[in-house]
Amino acid sequence: WNSQPTEESRQAMYASGKFKKPYCSRCKTSTHWTSKCRRTSNNGTDRPTETKEKPNSSSSSKSKGKPKDRALFAAFGTMNVSASKIPNATTWWIDSGSCFHMCGQKNMLTNTKKPEFNRQILVANGHKLNVEAVGSSHVVLNDSQREISDVKYVPNLQANLLSVSTLIDKGYCVTFDPEGCKIFDEDSFKVEGELVATGSVENGLYKLDAGSSMCANVAESLVPDSHSLWHRRLGHLNHHSMKLLKNGLATGIKFTESRTPTLCVSCVKGKQSRKPFPRDKNKTVAENPLDLVHSDILGPVDPSFSGRKYLLTFIDDFSRKTFVYFLKTKDEVPHYFEIFRALVETETERRIKTWRTDNGLEFCNQMIQSICEKNGIKHQRTVPYSPSQNGLA
Template identity: 25%
Template structure:
């Protein structure tokens, strides 16, 4: 129990007739019960506020209930937390133990070693008190705010690399010093900051009915200008500026900037949300931070310090998840879909609604009729084999026809979300890419003196000085050989200069065919082909697709195995209506 009202971080009045009787038979009425923060490590709950109580009394049982450990030793009593870290020490005082929470052991600058901090390399006895030199040179004023809106910290972040959907590039962050409640405002230009700050100051004055003392910012041109100066003079505000190139002097908002940006980046990455929605992510991060982070030494969230009630977290959802917005029933056909597909982008600032990006109409709506699917992750930018879909393939040439593609995720144009991209180069993965690559390679070979085959258009021949060089092309796989080693080496160097390519050495494998070259000749075979067939244990009817796949594999194999040509063609007659006996015959061929 205590008689000091200012010690309480929270106090609830009580309607009771209980009185505390003192040693001198005096009495003090219990006015309330609340929480007291004695230090950063020592917090007490259910502390009674007693009128006229001079001393502060703490029960050992109450310390034990709070999770602390109390150890009594001869001449001292030590209070430790759950991690066995010393919180405070109490010394005997008559029949009780006493601790002076205002006294702190001094281990700071010492004049005996020219103001160098004690304990750094030298063993110097500690001084009993502050020296006069330190009092005059190091004394400072401790500034603490006591109510919402007394001091506001502000700073701008940006420009972002990607503009928002509405064309915003900057974000203005404002933090209240007392509660650490934060506001974010998004701007296309920095000079818009004045309007947002002016409106916020006037709103907070109407909300708290208390005088606002000061605002604090850096020396940026968006803050240090005639409009801010005139506004502060009219409103009686002190405009404090940090020193040039000294962000720590405005550290409250600088740290908040980092917290919000890191939270926003994490939310964008979680569901691979397009980067153009970064303002929505920052706004959601600010919304969450105001409701979950506790104010140091006060034990309350910023939201509770501002509005006087604890926030609810039941409505929070995963940012960027897929959601479905209910359509209004008055304008729907009987067989029309009852919802719109969308992306969740946070919470409305002026209503209890959700903000959703509707994919069909490409705009943000605020609605309460939303169902969420927080398990679905956005599509990756890789194909099934892990190849980036939007990465240029080396050698892909200009496309002859006009080809348009959708805007890739993360590369959307903020001003033209409803438009598509026109390709200048053929992209790897498009249907036109092999054709464009072939045209580019064909042009190069013809300019180099090659002659294209009259039957096989992917075969090119070069005759030079009685020697011949043959080049065979299959999309981006190329094999070549010739009668002269010098001619082959020259062609390899020429291709490496013109294209980014890898030389694989002597031909051993090509399009599933194994090639073995030796003095006896060149042999083509497929010894590594091993087709695993499903066992027919349940005797069910033959699947037509499976049977046709088996026939197709065998037909490909006949290119190097002419001895099975007849058997495969006979079995291929029954592809329209295969039976179990037909499949058994195919298995025997395998």
């Protein structure tokens, strides 16, 4: 079960000695372990690293040619800046949508020089800003002073932007969490957890690695659906009612109309009706008994005391006399047909000429065929799904 233990059950587990009670040496509390503490020192400052550094690694191997005093640091965005409030001129904003470091105050830069070639910055509203100089800036952190190199001076820029992609190119790792943004040394940084999504770097910007199908679905959702699609969604509704739904009778139904809607084959097949067989006024009845005998079988019905649940009928077309036999199973039809034939032929001293049935397997088998061929009986079978041809039975 995923339910958390209550405080009473947790205290009972600690008292039994099976579980050790947690204790944090930093917070001086017994609510969590020191390894899971959010504080890293007694003065309440946040710890600079997320994981332990690699063992047996010298400072020269960590620096990889970078300045020795480049320690790990963290920047937290805790200020709620509104659109109408101008940010502080000396504040740096960490921006993952910026291609490089940018500054709007030239007095914040040192060692300035002209850019090697003309470069323009494209901002969100489509305007272009010119880069007039490139230099370095210094920022004071909690433990030391850091130099930000290769900063572009852009006049009239309202905020100083610290580019995430540029930091990563220089060997740092940047993370974002509910507490803020943290920048770490690449050598001692490690990420643990399930990978959800990835992004690719293009011209200093991060593009989400999303499949083309997602973009296609978004594009398709903006286009109204076709008339035939809504016709199928609404259970093959008629065109007049669909037009009423679109014109305000319902909400969310949008489709493109056409003067000649596409013919729905399913509607044509499903709404077809079979015309009844025409009544033959010149229909004649058999001239003599046993010239034509109609048969059919009924069941299964509730079984009788002897277990019989099928009824086999024989109707003489001339006299309309009906004979009924009770069967346990359908495979008894040949046996009772022999009994009926022997009975009526003996009583009338005539022979059965034609026997009309449907296409059920109880009437269409080798035993029935053998009986008809042996006694010269013509076996007439109706057209499939046309019980009207044997309507008398």
